[in-house]
Amino acid sequence: MADQNTSNTQPPEHKPESKMKHIVSFGAMILLTVAAFVLVLRDVVPVVWVLPLMLGFAVIQVLLQLFTFMHLDQKGSFYYILFIAFGVMVAVISVTGLVFMP
């Protein structure tokens, strides 16, 4: 237990990354942004679907951002994931409270 914790304090090892991965996710993020604009500007889908779809795109973009550009998939990112998860939890609880108990 103790040793396992100590190893977390070491700086994470960075393995060399492929350029393709960056370019593909960058392209995907631009496409998702364009798709969101298209959803609003043109009547591609019924109106009730627009908001959920946009939120879905946003979540995918956040995940792409976190994993390709902020290296959450590499070793040693335990704390980042822990705190991001805690932040998401606090945000969800607070927003739920604000929305359902006005």
Added chain:
Amino acid sequence: MGTLLIMIVFGLFFAAIFTGGYNNTLIQRARKTTAWDWLTSVDHKKIGVMYFMAGIFYFVVGGLEALFMRYQLLVPGNDAFVGRTFNELLTMHGTTMIFFAAMPLIFGLINVVMPLQIGARDVAFPFLNSLGFWLFFFGALLTNMGWIFGGAPDAGWTSYVQLALNEYSPGPGVDYYVLGLQIAGAGTTMSGINFLVTILNMRTKGMSLLRMPMFTWTSLITSVLIIFAMPPLTIALLLLMMDRLFGANFFDHVMGGSAVLWEHLFWIFGHPEVYIVVLPAFGIMSDIFSTFSKKKLFGYNSMVFATSLIGFLGFMVWVHHMFTVGLGPVSNSIFAIATMLIAIPTGIKVFNWLFTMWGGELTFPVAMKWAIGFIPTFVIGGMTGIMLAAPPADFQYQDSYFVVAHFHYVLIGGTVFALLAGAYYWWPKMFGKMLSERLGNWHFWLFFIGFHLTFFPQHFLGLFGMPRRVFTYEPNVGLEYINQVSTFGAILMGIGTIIFAWNMIQSFRSKKIAAADPWDGRSLEWATQTPVPFYNFAQLPEVRGVDAFWLEKQAGNKEMTPAEPLGKIHMPSGSHIPFLMSIALFVGGWGLIARSWQIGVMGLLAFGVTMFMRSFDRDHGFYVKPKELLDKEAKS
């Protein structure tokens, strides 16, 4: 336009002075003064001392405000501080004590002690540490400026809207609260981030998470709470600023805003805030109990678990401050149950402290007296907390002196007792001198008895129906006698604090340097020399278990085993930019309060300029040779 021109000329003039283009010898002379040394210091111990002394100052200010209120309530129908003045006193008492006394005192102790406890030479971001302090300092100053210029905030420390909007609180009063707290809050968030990163990344060899002293553990959880609890306050204050300064309608129900929105945002911050100030207190107590019982802390792992659980649950109980708003029985029940759940980890802690003392080799210096006084006091506060957590009962207690008695039992009985205990305990490490035990005993007994005399009767005042935040009461309804006892107790607390101040002055004047390990301590801070050299450890120590220093002493070693060879040490250079940044925000904030947009914008622009100064600062610190290395070189 003329004002603007004059401001620009003055700005250029000062810029010339600060960049050294005006009179270089003057700058050189200024740089050698002690004041410059403290203003620009990034040393965690000096910043900790400044936090601590600023906290003591505001503790006295808040205490005076409390004494004025108790004086007003001494007899029914008193006319010493009535109406708006009393509202200002109660608002500033709450705001000062929470934001400008409790938090800086805690940050002071964390700053001085935590890096020593984990075996680090400084915090992770020394510049940020300095900036955090100066933002707090100028934020607190700005909030208190209201006393002199245009009236202090008077809408309660919770600053509930409608009341806090322009219509019902005209004048700059609440603006001082909004902008002062915004600036101080930014500093607090920075310190939280700094402490978190320091604890996670700067521990010495062998100091795994589960070997950290309890105070460091509680500092870690507190930092997490700060990081997640301050943003809701920032947003709430931003919205209130928009409403008050720029005519927005976030909170005005007539224009489609929501008054409950403020209460939600404020308490989403406000409840974790309670744990922000009380968790480090638990940590201080744990360290003290263990040291003065000569025993390992009982149930260390369960303490860590309980602390984390309190931090976790702290974010899902905020509605218990709003039971009477009318959110409905389902919401109230859920939050009542969540609130009562917190009693479980807190109970674990209380029993662990008792079992730590059980069978220990107890000694009773002043620090230990505070710690022992803390247990029954805090338990009483916890019990009334459970009573208040039941919504049907809360409808009866709300807005009465029962609530006042409850939160003073937890905040003074928990936080203030612990901070004073910590002051007596860590004073030799902070200042290199000891506090007098004789004066300390007077301080403890006067303050302890005074505290219970002040606040225990207030439970009954509340049950007899005296509402809080009201400046007077009727004669012949059975409230006079209890109020007089309460005021008498407050005076005893005041005398105790004066004795503490005298004790501090005596210790500063004494020439006697304290021993490096006066309490036969257990954690790493006692393994440093007194006074602590600015690089803390000539060689970072290697840690072999919980209570690292105690283990080495038991094994017959006088010192910690070093984890690195003697060598040059890299230290950060001091910087005057945090001070300039904070002054810029102070001026900008004051400009906005005075509705002088030119000065407001100038302040913000100056802040931007200081950020550029920081960005292009190429100073990467310096190397020092520790005293030990110099001695060795002199020998050879």
